[in-house]
Amino acid sequence: MSISSFNPPRRTLMGPGPSDISPQVLQALSKPTIGHLDPLFVNMMDEVKSLLQYAFQTKNEITMAVSAPGSAGMETCFVNLVEPGEKVIVCINGVFGARMKENVERVGGIAITVDGEWGRAVSPSQLEDTLKQHSDAKFVAFVHAETSTGALSDAQTLCAIAKQYGCITIVDAVTSLGGVELRVDDWQIDAIYSGSQKCLSCVPGLSPVSFSPSAVDKIKSRTTKVQSWFLDQTLVMDYWANNSGGKRSYHHTAPVNSLYALHESLLHLYREGLETAWARHADQHQALAQGLADLGIEFIVPEAERLPQLNAVYIPEGVDDVAVRSYLLNEFNLEIGAGLGAFAGKAWRIGLMGYSAKSENVLLCIAALKQALNKR
Amino acid sequence: MSISSFNPPRRTLMGPGPSDISPQVLQALSKPTIGHLDPLFVNMMDEVKSLLQYAFQTKNEITMAVSAPGSAGMETCFVNLVEPGEKVIVCINGVFGARMKENVERVGGIAITVDGEWGRAVSPSQLEDTLKQHSDAKFVAFVHAETSTGALSDAQTLCAIAKQYGCITIVDAVTSLGGVELRVDDWQIDAIYSGSQKCLSCVPGLSPVSFSPSAVDKIKSRTTKVQSWFLDQTLVMDYWANNSGGKRSYHHTAPVNSLYALHESLLHLYREGLETAWARHADQHQALAQGLADLGIEFIVPEAERLPQLNAVYIPEGVDDVAVRSYLLNEFNLEIGAGLGAFAGKAWRIGLMGYSAKSENVLLCIAALKQALNKR
Numbered sequence: 001m002s003i004s005s006f007n008p009p010r011r012t013l014m015g016p017g018p019s020d021i022s023p024q025v026l027q028a029l030s031k032p033t034i035g036h037l038d039p040l041f042v043n044m045m046d047e048v049k050s051l052l053q054y055a056f057q058t059k060n061e062i063t064m065a066v067s068a069p070g071s072a073g074m075e076t077c078f079v080n081l082v083e084p085g086e087k088v089i090v091c092i093n094g095v096f097g098a099r100m101k102e103n104v105e106r107v108g109g110i111a112i113t114v115d116g117e118w119g120r121a122v123s124p125s126q127l128e129d130t131l132k133q134h135s136d137a138k139f140v141a142f143v144h145a146e147t148s149t150g151a152l153s154d155a156q157t158l159c160a161i162a163k164q165y166g167c168i169t170i171v172d173a174v175t176s177l178g179g180v181e182l183r184v185d186d187w188q189i190d191a192i193y194s195g196s197q198k199c200l201s202c203v204p205g206l207s208p209v210s211f212s213p214s215a216v217d218k219i220k221s222r223t224t225k226v227q228s229w230f231l232d233q234t235l236v237m238d239y240w241a242n243n244s245g246g247k248r249s250y251h252h253t254a255p256v257n258s259l260y261a262l263h264e265s266l267l268h269l270y271r272e273g274l275e276t277a278w279a280r281h282a283d284q285h286q287a288l289a290q291g292l293a294d295l296g297i298e299f300i301v302p303e304a305e306r307l308p309q310l311n312a313v314y315i316p317e318g319v320d321d322v323a324v325r326s327y328l329l330n331e332f333n334l335e336i337g338a339g340l341g342a343f344a345g346k347a348w349r350i351g352l353m354g355y356s357a358k359s360e361n362v363l364l365c366i367a368a369l370k371q372a373l374n375k376r
Numbered sequence: 377m378s379i380s381s382f383n384p385p386r387r388t389l390m391g392p393g394p395s396d397i398s399p400q401v402l403q404a405l406s407k408p409t410i411g412h413l414d415p416l417f418v419n420m421m422d423e424v425k426s427l428l429q430y431a432f433q434t435k436n437e438i439t440m441a442v443s444a445p446g447s448a449g450m451e452t453c454f455v456n457l458v459e460p461g462e463k464v465i466v467c468i469n470g471v472f473g474a475r476m477k478e479n480v481e482r483v484g485g486i487a488i489t490v491d492g493e494w495g496r497a498v499s500p501s502q503l504e505d506t507l508k509q510h511s512d513a514k515f516v517a518f519v520h521a522e523t524s525t526g527a528l529s530d531a532q533t534l535c536a537i538a539k540q541y542g543c544i545t546i547v548d549a550v551t552s553l554g555g556v557e558l559r560v561d562d563w564q565i566d567a568i569y570s571g572s573q574k575c576l577s578c579v580p581g582l583s584p585v586s587f588s589p590s591a592v593d594k595i596k597s598r599t600t601k602v603q604s605w606f607l608d609q610t611l612v613m614d615y616w617a618n619n620s621g622g623k624r625s626y627h628h629t630a631p632v633n634s635l636y637a638l639h640e641s642l643l644h645l646y647r648e649g650l651e652t653a654w655a656r657h658a659d660q661h662q663a664l665a666q667g668l669a670d671l672g673i674e675f676i677v678p679e680a681e682r683l684p685q686l687n688a689v690y691i692p693e694g695v696d697d698v699a700v701r702s703y704l705l706n707e708f709n710l711e712i713g714a715g716l717g718a719f720a721g722k723a724w725r726i727g728l729m730g731y732s733a734k735s736e737n738v739l740l741c742i743a744a745l746k747q748a749l750n751k752r
Contacts, residue, residue: 001426001427001430001646003423003426003427003643003646004643005400005404005639005640005643006404006407006420006423006636006639006640007407008407008408008409008410008416008417008420008636009408009410009416010408011408011409011410011411011414013409013410013411015411017629018409018411018412018629018632020409021408021409024381026406026407026408026409026633027406028381028382029405029406029633030402030403030405030406031382031383031384031402032384032385032386032387032397032402033384033387033389033394033396033397033402033579033580034384034385034387034389034711035387035389035391035394035711036394036580037714038387038705038711039705040384040385041384044382044384047379047382050377050379051377051379054377067444067445067448067581068443068444068445068448068606069443069444069606069628069629069630069631070628070629071605071606071627071628072443072444072448072606072628074605074606075604075605075606079604099605102605103605105601106601106602106603106604106605107603195629197629203409203631203632203633203634204409204412204629204630204631204632204633205443205581205629205630205631205632205633205634225481225482226482227482227483227603227604228451228455228482228603228604229447229450229451229475229478229479229482230444230445230447230448230450230451250716251447252445252446252447252448253393253394253445253446253571253573253580253581254445254580254581255445255579255580255581255631255634256394256579256580256581257402257405257579257580257581257634258579258581258631258633258634260382260384263381263382264381264382267379267380267381270377270379329414329415335410335411335414338413340626
């Protein structure tokens, strides 16, 4: 074998994640590894929890990072909350809503879908109609920010409706956390999961989650065992729950260094302030949208339902998708995202997430796209 | 909140993992993040696969790193291979064998246990007796290196017996990979999982796995869906399998930076050579064992069944477990491990894993223990 050390170039990451990572977060990542039961590490985990409570705007005691990517965070919510035979209303307006349905079925739940248009927000009235027809539903699940289409749904309204029908709410905030307004407690979200590599601008591989007291009660009242040992929150809670900095029961070895990085990236978000971060994403999105309009590139999502941090646009007629993305990557070390699911080959997804949401990235992206399109 | 950047001290890690990590691996970890579908990253993943094939001594096409810790690697094996109602012989001689049983039951399998003494190797004759009584068993599962007790089992013999009875073999190599002889193909191991943070001396959070053609056939012939979406190898294989460096289908966002670190740590193992690494672990173990004997400290495991990389010893009579470990940590930044399961409070586990298996660590550990014991 002829293999040498890997030396990646510095890319500008404007796809659907991972996003650009600040030098300080990368530096935190490479600090000396210590034991996962070391008192200093246990104390740092408590700080991560406090910082996540701030980011999620929640007082939930069970707020932590799952030791795996966002899709494991999604599975953590469904596998712990939903028991076989229970009915879950799943709103689908893109790839990740469809994945929620898959998760419900794999735990033996019954998924009732609210099928929305791809590229649009979830319709509150459609959800309410479905709830009227299924008064025995125990859960409502939806994606706050659909990474596959760039659509933002009104989580506050959807949860309020779900609560009128006595449902527990499960929300995908993988792409929304840190990028747009999100208030877990005020909005009555019971279970939520996110990813480290989107608007938090941490390395990929961790999934922040939070469970409300109602969700915890539901988990504790299960009559069946959680089918996943690794994701079983009744075990993991014992590992994360202790706040005293004292004894913590062993479940699995935490990804120590990735948690250093998450700690640092959450600290940056805390210091910037959530409202400021949301405004920054909105501002950079406006600048990008103007630049794209000047190039004649059209958005998939209507303006009022657009995610500032994930701009899904139609590939202009006659333009070679792969050729343009390769050109941007090879000439300018600039990554933008391909379309996913129904939009594969038809759309680009331009991310402005976390540390990537800055004016120099917007300028580079517009200038590079202009050059790429002129070349055809 | 008053939280500042986390600055861990440099510890010497001689517990049951994580182990010491070389400066080059930490440096690799903090290299610039690139996209998980970037052609350069895809090519690096192919190299990780080749390096893992070397480490496991296998030609298995399906050899990869699960994007989560070793316990998720364990679950990956059981959740993909075992279907509800299928019988699995599980050999238990410590905490991790018991966890295997838990995994079998959570997928709806029937676990038949071979209950061995904690601190001893799994008994081949006891396995054979059990197989004679359960001719309908489809799997034999055991732990090669029991991290909770320090016992090494004879994987080659156990697999040979399992094969005589037509069983698929599932082996836990979390602590063995890179530290003691292990030959997946020669020994007829069908499914194996390990951890990044033991003798590979990479950061915690990844689980190398490998599946033989027989195991892959079993997975492909399933009549039920894998109950975990995140760990479903029929989906993950599509993500890792492509060798051409070309198109790779999206499943989840790979933990990019952790994989940089795994690449670098596997490269170190390849350059050192497996046999040399095994001999180094054996040599350092001899030195440590001599030093412990001089202090009057006794091993739990009989000499012939001892793991060189994990030395489980009885805490001397009258010595305060926690006080000694805290003293080592606070005075010398030296971490040794507590006892686990049946040995909690009764044993210490002293790791000599990967980059930690070096003479300066042995000297420090013996000298520090001597000082700690003299203080009582």
